[in-house]
Amino acid sequence: MAVTLLLDSPGTGSVAVQQSPLAELCACLHVFDEPGHHPASAGWVARAHAELDTALLATAAVWAPLWGAFRARYLLPLSAGSRRTLDDELREVAGLPIGDFVAMTAQALIGKNDTELGPRLGDDVLHRLRLISSSRMEIGARLRADPEGVRGELLDFLAAFAAAAFDAEWPALRRELERDGALRERELRRKGAMVLADFPTASVAGSATGSATGSATGASPGRLRLVFDKLYNATARVDDHRPCLLVPTVHGRPHFVIKHYPGYPVVIQYSADGTTTPTLETARRRLAALQDPTRLRLCYAILRNPVATAELATQLGMTAPQVSRHLRRLREAQLVHTHRRGSVVYYQLDADAIERLGPDLLSVLYR
Missing domain, CATH: 1.10.10.10 (Winged helix-like DNA-binding domain superfamily/Winged helix DNA-binding domain)
Incomplete structure (x- = not known):
């Protein structure tokens, strides 16, 4: 199984490195919820536990499904551009069309790239959530009843958690991410979009030529096909109108995350220290x-x-x-x-x- 990215010719400039404090904040929250799988972050987890009050800890547990193994798409950059602060990124989530917010949240709760999920949650979605866990079903029910209220509560929590346990950590994290980003940008200038093939889980499947293979994927002649080893199948296009953003992470290691929600940039979040998961x-x-x-x-x-x-x-x-x-x-x-x-x-x-x-x-x- 694999995620296949269809790219125009390697020199199009449709791939960019982008630092994201929101993505790193949510990597921290993921580590906080699943510390056993992230021993390198044990020190930060211990400090966070010591600094957070019980109410914030309880709220973090309620929202945890949104930054689990399948995290909500809006917790990674929603658009390409110059460096943003955490407040900038939270405002972008606040301005997300409410239908997209609902569908992205439902995807995270179910843990699937389900393109059939629409802006309104039906009984079938709540039934699926009930079969997964009562806590996810509860979030789903609240989301259906008051999506704007759910978004407001989530953004308030993210801001409060950042103030209590992330903001002081961010300057050091940013320096590490900047070092990695500079190296990745240098390789991007040298190789163009082919820099994506450097990720250990990636392989070049060749270019579509307009043959049966090309028509099956919807690829135009000369388009490069990069295949990433994942535990599900998906195909997404990358071009000048829909770029691929490379987002380094410190606390997200060793995960390799690919997000390809329709209408938004493809995002690849990778370990800044080069730590990778085997295929x-x-x-x-x-x-x-x-x-x-x-x-x-x-x-x-x-x-x-x-x-x-x-x-x-x-x-x-x-x-x-x-x-x-x-x-x-x-x-x-x-x-x-x-x-x-x-x-x-x-x-x-x-x-x-x-x-x-x-x-x-x-x-x-x-x-």
């Missing part, structure tokens, strides 16, 4: 490689010291070609290091990759 295929290969008992014995044999194939064959009572086939599977799964001395190749287990497999798998599922 679903990489996680699958690693799990498959470790299912075999013989490969587990090999892992044990090369855990502490590098060992040559011939010696491994002796230790395991196998032929060298048999050992080589199993080592190839471990190498393809990126679970071993190799180095050569003369004509002999030595293998050693990548213990860090094994240790990360649990968190990496969880990150894949969170994506």
Whole structure:
């Protein structure tokens, strides 16, 4: 499964780096709600808990579905432009057409890119929310009864939370985001839209040519197709009228978020430190490689010291070609290091990759 972005030729200038205090605020709120998956932010979570009063903590828990794994689209930049303050971005949310606000909120509550959700919530939507959780159904019911009131309460909470636990943190975060943004902008000037292919979850699928493939996607001739490994399928166009905004995040690591709500810029939020989640295929290969008992014995044999194939064959009572086939599977799964001395190749287990497999798998599922 994948999200496919259809771009005009790489030099169109339809991709831009954009810093967003609102996006980082909501990354902080996501970390606050799910701290176990974000150990690098543990210090900030501890400080926030110490500084917030119980009423604000309780309110944060009520709104948490809006910045969960599928966060509301309006919590990321709604338009391209010069640097904005948090107040600027909150005003932009306040000016969002109420129908779009309702539909974006419903998407976040359900956790799906459901394009059928309209500006009015029907009984079917509330029924779906009820099946997910009573707290989400309660927000949905309030949203249907008084959407403007819900928006006002949410914006008031975001401003209050920022004042209590984010504003003091923001200057340091901004400097880190600016450093990353400068590097990304330099690459953007050098590569154009092809900078998107640098993300580890991305692959270039070629350009549409007006063939059957082109007509199926609605792509025009010469349009570049970039495919991002995700846990759902979607296709979105990027052009001068609908740019792609690259939004770095500190507290959002290791998530890689793509938002493509119709009529608004495509937004990619990525880790500012370069931390990335492995692809679903990489996680699958690693799990498959470790299912075999013989490969587990090999892992044990090369855990502490590098060992040559011939010696491994002796230790395991196998032929060298048999050992080589199993080592190839471990190498393809990126679970071993190799180095050569003369004509002999030595293998050693990548213990860090094994240790990360649990968190990496969880990150894949969170994506």
